[in-house]
Amino acid sequence: MNHIETYLPHRPPFLFVDDAHIEGETIIATHTFHDDDWFFKGHFPSFPIVPGVLLVESMAQAGGVGAKLMGIYPKSLFMFAKIKEARFKRxxxxxxxxxMEILNVRASSVFLHQKGVGKVGDEIAVEAEWISISSGVPE
Known part of the structure; x- marks a missing residue:
């Protein structure tokens, strides 16, 4: 899919979805992290890795795109209300x-409860569950 920015309010350098589509009930999305991404300069210079919070953010952004692809449009900008679980495995x-593979646990125009898995190749890198709510701030 092209035009991810038509589905998300996020913009570079804080846009972490390159492509997204729906397979059955699952939101499938990808993002490639590049050598020149801003956070690698300080996290950690001798062994650069994506911060865990940005992995969860990536999945939440993918979930937001997927929700819209499924016809779930927020009344206003969705924002994190809670990160229920997050595990980092690699x-x-x-x-x-x-x-990223994201599932809607419960979804409406004011509330998104989602969970997902992020993999690099066949290896699980991150698993998380989160809740986002409609903020009242226009998108």
Whole structure:
């Protein structure tokens, strides 16, 4: 899919979805992290890895795109209300492509409860569950 920016308010350098589509009930999305991404300069210079919070952010952004592809449009900008669970199983490094698989646990125009897995190749890098709510701020 092209035009991810038509589905998300995020913009570079804080846009972490390159492509997204729906397979059955699952949102499938990808993002490739590049050597020159801003956070690698300080996290950690001798062993650069994607910060865990940005992996969860990537999955939440993918979930937002997927919700819209499924016809779920927020009344206003969705923002994190809670990150219920997050587990980090392997580092994501410059050049890695994160493949995200997101499921809606419960979804409406005011509330998104989602969970997902992010993989590099066949290895799970991150698993998380989160809740986003409609903020009242126009998108």
């Amino acid at each position: 580092p994501v490094r410059p050049g890695d492509t994160l493949k």
